[in-house]
Amino acid sequence: xxxxxxxxxxxxxxxxxxxxxxxxxxxSARSLVxxxxxxxxxxxxxxxxxxxxxxxxxxxxxxxxRFSKLVWSVARSHRLDHADAAxxxxxxxxxxxxxxxxxxxxxxxPGWLATTARRESLRVIAGRRRETPDPMPxxxxxxxxxxxxxxxLIDDRDxxxxxxxxxxxxxxxxxxxxxxxxxxxxxSDVGSVLGxxxxxxxxxxxxxxxxxxxxxxxxxxxxxDFGSSGRPRGSMG
Amino acid sequence: xxxxxxxxxxxxxxxxxxxLFAVLDPVPSHVIExxxxxxxIVSAWSDLDAGFLDVLADTAMQAVPAGVRSGGxxxxxxxxxxxxPDGCSVEVEVGVExxxxxxxxxxxxxxxxxxxxxxxxxxxxxxxxxxLGRFRAAGVPPGPLSLVLHGIxxxxxxxxxxxx
Numbered sequence: 001x002x003x004x005x006x007x008x009x010x011x012x013x014x015x016x017x018x019x020x021x022x023x024x025x026x027x028s029a030r031s032l033v034x035x036x037x038x039x040x041x042x043x044x045x046x047x048x049x050x051x052x053x054x055x056x057x058x059x060x061x062x063x064x065x066r067f068s069k070l071v072w073s074v075a076r077s078h079r080l081d082h083a084d085a086a087x088x089x090x091x092x093x094x095x096x097x098x099x100x101x102x103x104x105x106x107x108x109x110p111g112w113l114a115t116t117a118r119r120e121s122l123r124v125i126a127g128r129r130r131e132t133p134d135p136m137p138x139x140x141x142x143x144x145x146x147x148x149x150x151x152x153l154i155d156d157r158d159x160x161x162x163x164x165x166x167x168x169x170x171x172x173x174x175x176x177x178x179x180x181x182x183x184x185x186x187x188s189d190v191g192s193v194l195g196x197x198x199x200x201x202x203x204x205x206x207x208x209x210x211x212x213x214x215x216x217x218x219x220x221x222x223x224x225d226f227g228s229s230g231r232p233r234g235s236m237g
Numbered sequence: 238x239x240x241x242x243x244x245x246x247x248x249x250x251x252x253x254x255x256x257l258f259a260v261l262d263p264v265p266s267h268v269i270e271x272x273x274x275x276x277x278i279v280s281a282w283s284d285l286d287a288g289f290l291d292v293l294a295d296t297a298m299q300a301v302p303a304g305v306r307s308g309g310x311x312x313x314x315x316x317x318x319x320x321x322p323d324g325c326s327v328e329v330e331v332g333v334e335x336x337x338x339x340x341x342x343x344x345x346x347x348x349x350x351x352x353x354x355x356x357x358x359x360x361x362x363x364x365x366x367x368x369l370g371r372f373r374a375a376g377v378p379p380g381p382l383s384l385v386l387h388g389i390x391x392x393x394x395x396x397x398x399x400x401x
Contacts, residue, residue: 052276055276055280057276060273060275060276061273064269064272064273065269068264068268068269068272069259069264071272072262072264072268073258073262076262082265085268086265086267086268086271087379087380087381087400088400089264089268089271089272090268090271090272090275090358090380090381091380091381091398091399091400093271093272093275094275094278094279094358094381094383094398095397095398096275097275097276097278097279097280098279098289098383098395098397098398120399120400122298123295123297123298123399123400124400126297126298127297127312127400127401158257158260161253161254161257162257162261165254165257176251176254177254177258179251180251180252180254180255180258181255181258183247183251209248209250209251212250213250
């Protein structure tokens with residue numbers, strides 16, 4: 001029996017009404033993802049965990065395929081650069097390999113991975129700060145954001161979605177990044193990863209998505225130019 | 238695809254964001270490959286009867302009081318408890334060498350003599366533990382790290398993995 005978070009999604013509080021014509025989709029980015037075949041894994045998580053715990057390589061690799069995005073997104077949502085995020089991911093997976101056979105509740109695996117990645121991210125951040133005690137005054141934290149060379153990969157609509165997202169608060173960006181990469185995570189796990197009380201996750205999620213949606217409407221991502229961009233409203237998804 | 242699992246009620250904007258991140262910030266393939274190799278790294282040293290020590294303290298994680306400069310002292314990591322032998326612990330001071338590699342200086346309880354193995358994704362290195370429990374290892378690559386005690390206490394003991 002896989003415990004997922006459908007109920008809590010549904011109970012998650014203020015869900016902003018989609019704008020008339022239905023919510024917009026980022027089609028170009030999505031089609032790339034679909035082309036890679038992500039998201040079609042459907043083996044029972046409990047079976048995968050049990051098999052991997054017994055040393056089944058195929059099951060382990062499937063677990064990695066399924067959750068590497070979650071672990072990476074937790075590290076990156078702490079603004080770690082690629083090298084540090086890679087270290088955090090590897091430590092997290094090494095820990096799991098060491099502890100998998102003792103994991104009692106497979107449904108907790110996404111939360112365990114996210115919590116471990118968060119703790120290691122904080123460790124790396126604190127460690128780096130310690131190694132460089134005297135940063136230049138006023139020097140901002142290095143931002144592992146996405147430069148023009150990355151942004152050329154996406155079209156105008158994706159760019160507007162990115163800009164709207166990038167303008168959100170740190171908390172909203174972290175929450176939405178983790179929620180988008182981990183549909184299997186429970187609200188209590190999301191809460192413990194981000195240090196947000198479980199009762200606040202639904203309302204915070206609703207508020208963050210609401211702000212994002214308003215920004216998108218303002219930037220014409222959703223709404224008036226929808227038909228004129230050659231993507232008629234009826235054929236989304 | 239579908240069938241046994243119910244559908245997730247999910248805001249389509251989250252799917253849009255997931256698709257965007259998959260393009261803007263994909264998980265690098267070397268990160269995925271490293272994750273897939275984790276069981277091999279772990280089982281390169283495997284002893285089912287081994288004890289396991291948790292991370293009990295890491296001074297890197299402690300808040301620095303206001304007005305005190307951080308970075309003054311070396312980072313100190315303490316491993317212990319877990320299901321390791323009673324009273325077994327490892328304290329290790331992590332210093333950065335000029336070349337960027339790490340220098341570990343530490344103390345093992347119960348005392349040696351014995352050997353300490355430093356595990357990292359690229360391999361292992363072994364250093365002696367003296368009769369007072371002291372050890373010293375140089376040239377350790379930064380990144381994930383675990384320590385294994387050999388010949389100290391009743392049984393082999395490993396520490397959990399930690400990023401240094």
